[in-house]
Amino acid sequence: VDEGDIDHARELVSPLHPADIADLLELTPAEQRGEVAAALGDLVGAEVLSELNDYVRDDLIGALAPEQVAEFASELDTDDAVAIIEDMEEADQQAVLEAMEPEDRAAIESALSYPEESAGRMMQRDLVAVPEHMTVGQVIDYLRDNGDLTRDFWEIFVVDEGHKPIGTCQLSWVLTCPRGIAMADLMKREQTLIPVDMDQEEVALRFQKYALISAAVVDGSGRLVGMITVDDIVHIISEEAGEDILRLSGAGEGDINEPVMDSYRARVRWLLTNLLTALVASTIIGIFEHTIEKMVALATLMPIVAGVGGNAGSQTMAVTVRALATNQITGSNARRTILREIRVALLNGCTVALVLGLGVGLVFHNVALGGVIAAAMMTNIVTAGLAGAAVPLAFDRMNLDPAVASSIFVTMITDSMGFFAFLGLATAAGLTG
Amino acid sequence: VDEGDIDHARELVSPLHPADIADLLELTPAEQRGEVAAALGDLVGAEVLSELNDYVRDDLIGALAPEQVAEFASELDTDDAVAIIEDMEEADQQAVLEAMEPEDRAAIESALSYPEESAGRMMQRDLVAVPEHMTVGQVIDYLRDNGDLTRDFWEIFVVDEGHKPIGTCQLSWVLTCPRGIAMADLMKREQTLIPVDMDQEEVALRFQKYALISAAVVDGSGRLVGMITVDDIVHIISEEAGEDILRLSGAGEGDINEPVMDSYRARVRWLLTNLLTALVASTIIGIFEHTIEKMVALATLMPIVAGVGGNAGSQTMAVTVRALATNQITGSNARRTILREIRVALLNGCTVALVLGLGVGLVFHNVALGGVIAAAMMTNIVTAGLAGAAVPLAFDRMNLDPAVASSIFVTMITDSMGFFAFLGLATAAGLTG
The missing domain is CATH 1.10.357.20 (SLC41 divalent cation transporters, integral membrane domain)
Known part of the structure; x- marks a missing residue:
């Protein structure tokens, strides 16, 4: 595919899902990977990078300037950006962080302050939290008016004045109820809270056991600091189960x-x-x-x-x-x-x-x-x-x-x-x- | 906990999540399990049964009358009910099916007609599908007016006149958009469709690769027949990865x-x-x-x-x-x-x-x-x-x-x-x- 005819290769690759492009790069022999990535140019974007196998990614990122890495990282959710940056060497990490916008940088630095493989590293900060007195109608209006909120969330967290989570509400419940219902009456009060320093293996077991789609992450004082969604968990479940066979x-x-x-x-x-x-x-x-x-x-x-x-x-x-x-x-x-x-x-x-x-x-x-x-x-x-x-x-x-x-x-x-x-x-x- | 003082035991167990009650029963020695389950009575409901380990469940279900099993099964989603019934012996299966309401029975019989471990067995039939010309506002009104729809869904499937899926729409997108937007403009057209006879291992790999929350299941002619959600997938990912270690x-x-x-x-x-x-x-x-x-x-x-x-x-x-x-x-x-x-x-x-x-x-x-x-x-x-x-x-x-x-x-x-x-x-x- 990649012998000279770059335009044709680009044409073939461009309709693919980032995960498929990542697979393609992984299947390419290591020596030709840089070349292929260069040929594909902007098709190898931030999402492709975050789907790549760790070793293959390190390979490709090594060839990029810190500014480019910083740009990619700022396009991603905090958790995916952290996954890319945490594997880099200290000096390269610093260079990338310095090239980032202050806001993105603060989010990533705070994630890196939590231990490796902990909930704090996996969580994303963008979430939707509302006070319990809000009604369904008010929540929908709030969501429509605040276009800069994250677009990818599956549950709304209900918090008290101290920003502590007191309940969770599936989006399907919000959509199937009349506008007048209060969130306090709709939400489920039993919820699985994830402490920010919990090991990712334990987090994965909780998600599995209680069939969770997303969960609130709380700090030592019980305040809501982030959320973890199940799509980040499936990788961990599969890795942890697979690791044992290799360790044995x-x-x-x-x-x-x-x-x-x-x-x-x-x-x-x-x-x-x-x-x-x-x-x-x-x-x-x-x-x-x-x-x-x-x-x-x-x-x-x-x-x-x-x-x-x-x-x-x-x-x-x-x-x-x-x-x-x-x-x-x-x-x-x-x-x-x-x-x-x-x-x-x-x-x-x-x-x-x-x-x-x-x-x-x-x-x-x-x-x-x-x-x-x-x-x-x-x-x-x-x-x-x-x-x-x-x-x-x-x-x-x-x-x-x-x-x-x-x-x-x-x-x-x-x-x-x-x-x-x-x-x-x-x-x-x-x-x- | 369970030596005589039944009321006290019930009091301790009642606030627990069904998955925790299931764990408790699994930890109970096999000989005492029937007794403990009897003592807990209605606390061991349909959801607890569906969380139980296959062997432990067969044990407990063997002691129940077909009518009781049928009642439990009708409380569950199709996929969970099928999981309980598919492991029973032919004759017991028939007895349970006969004791069920015709509608529930038809759903389960149709699921059982698909090969074991296929997408058809795992999918649930209750889903929300709308035509592409509907607007966000119309969808919300439709959901509010149809109270008998499933309350647990994460994405809305958009279908054409032939009931073939043409796009998927996350609930968060519906909630963050003005009422006037058409579903056709909001939905994502690239979607991962699961053929009804696909092996569950392959389904799990797709969910993992494309980070899916739910996916549409289609029959041989491409019509939408069900949906699979990620919470049913995490068990499979973990089982499949764990199976290899045991097989080796x-x-x-x-x-x-x-x-x-x-x-x-x-x-x-x-x-x-x-x-x-x-x-x-x-x-x-x-x-x-x-x-x-x-x-x-x-x-x-x-x-x-x-x-x-x-x-x-x-x-x-x-x-x-x-x-x-x-x-x-x-x-x-x-x-x-x-x-x-x-x-x-x-x-x-x-x-x-x-x-x-x-x-x-x-x-x-x-x-x-x-x-x-x-x-x-x-x-x-x-x-x-x-x-x-x-x-x-x-x-x-x-x-x-x-x-x-x-x-x-x-x-x-x-x-x-x-x-x-x-x-x-x-x-x-x-x-x-």
């Missing part, structure tokens, strides 16, 4: 647009840790060298016990991590969850141990070997069930992210237990081939 | 409220498959029995090469599965993604192989052994990178879910290659301890 495998940010060196640094750390835990398992095998010397078949079979046990551990761990991430587990049902996993493990253990024990006994014409591997498999699957549930729960209780740390420990436990149970039982049974 | 580990539905026997059936199938693939790896070790006999240390070290390789494979696989799930990979960048993963694998391989080779060489005072294990580690990490990216991409191209099938294959490849490379190189190098 130690893949870091795990974005396909991440620079190779960043991926390398994130992953190699994990692999080196894994090397250490593999050494533990290896040391356990070392203890039983003499048994293996007597019967080399043990070396052939031992990875089965460790491998299947590891898999059983991953299953339980995935279920537990997911349940923790969605707030399904609290103190009162943690013990119940572990017991449940052990019951599933006992059933799985019986089945797999039976199949494996019978198979090995028949193939090697050795009943004792079959019995030993069956007992070891059973032990390891139950250990895996226990570890897979207990380790993430323990990390969660210590306020550590269960997705990050659990899998290293669970794998170490299932590997070590797999080798230890199998080789230990074989030694005890005096197997000599 | 073979944990099935992976819900902590799933009956133990269901979890057992889902997981044991996976473990038995895993047993088969472990046999492949075991067979490869068997080929090299004589080499191991000569040098038992090889048996001690071989799980390290397989294990770290397996981990490197999981990392790449997690990144690829996630990128596929979020539509980040298309034909044009698939090759690029594989090349990228191989580059990361080369860097990881060099680092880990160097550390492992040096360590083993020093500990065993055996340079050849160190060289062999380093070369095997390098080979296996690169193989893992290739397999971790290529296997999910291949499954995706075959229209199979990459999250379900990939990990079995990738593990088999990294295990087998780990043992083969290490023991094969050791044999070739003539290592004899």
